[in-house]
Amino acid sequence: MNFRKFFRSFIYAANGICHVLKSEQNFRFHVFAAIVVTTVGMLTGLSQIEWIIIVLSIFGMFMIELVNASIERIVDLVTPELHPLAKQAKDLAAGACLIYAICTVIVGLIIFIPKWSGIIL
């Protein structure tokens, strides 16, 4: 096994994550939301399975934002001009992010609302 090559692939991946953090406002928003949810989760008190679901939701959102950013760049590389298929490709990728974001909000509500209802009511 080539450890140098293996290690370098981590550097490339870290570069990609740093780039998306600098260039994508949506990704920074998701990082902020993840910090808020993690803090609220610690204050609320979650079970092990609830934490696993939250972690999967948070990292799934990061992953899909990275894929979306990657698709945007590939589209811009292939066609810098306006093209209906370029629009479809970008809008489909953005739609995938939106659907997953809605899913994570629903998951969050399912986990947190029963815990808070005892405190609020």
Ligand SMILES: Nc1ncnc2c1ncn2[C@@H]1O[C@H](COP(=O)(O)OP(=O)(O)OP(=O)(O)O)[C@@H](O)[C@H]1O
């Ligand atoms: N090459 C293109 N041809 C046709 N439509 C495009 C093209 N590039 C972007 N669009 C469309 O224009 C709208 C805005 O695109 P844009 O790339 O600015 O998206 P954005 O969400 O602002 O992304 P960014 O993170 O790059 O700012 C979207 O509906 C997108 O599909």
